Amino acid sequence: MSGHHDEGHTIAGWAGSAVATVGTLAIGVGVIGWRPGIWLGLIALVAAVLITWGLHLAGWGKPPNPRSPEQRGLTVRDHSAREGHTNCRGCRLAGRRGSGYGQGPASGPA
Numbered sequence: 001m002s003g004h005h006d007e008g009h010t011i012a013g014w015a016g017s018a019v020a021t022v023g024t025l026a027i028g029v030g031v032i033g034w035r036p037g038i039w040l041g042l043i044a045l046v047a048a049v050l051i052t053w054g055l056h057l058a059g060w061g062k063p064p065n066p067r068s069p070e071q072r073g074l075t076v077r078d079h080s081a082r083e084g085h086t087n088c089r090g091c092r093l094a095g096r097r098g099s100g101y102g103q104g105p106a107s108g109p110a
Contacts, residue, residue, distance in 0.1 A: 016052030
């Protein structure tokens with residue numbers, strides 16, 4: 001894995017993390033006394049998963065394999081997400097089984 005520094009910074013990742021953080025904070029407040037916080041936090045955590053998944057399917061996430069250097073920017077959209085990524089659980093759950101970007105080590109530049 002040397003030479004690969006694809007940390008996965010994407011719009012989908014940041015949005016999902018932000019909503020999940022809010023949900024976790026609400027659960028914490030619920031544990032120390034405000035009981036609706038537990039339920040609101042759990043709803044926010046489910047929303048975080050759905051937001052991240054939806055943005056991934058819209059092309060704002062990343063394929064399961066490392067991206068090429070020109071595809072690593074935060075605002076770079078993955079147009080191959082419409083067909084689906086090989087070995088991607090999120091794409092398979094959405095019924096996408098195509099051969100989009102990120103098929104494996106041979107799909108990127110050598």
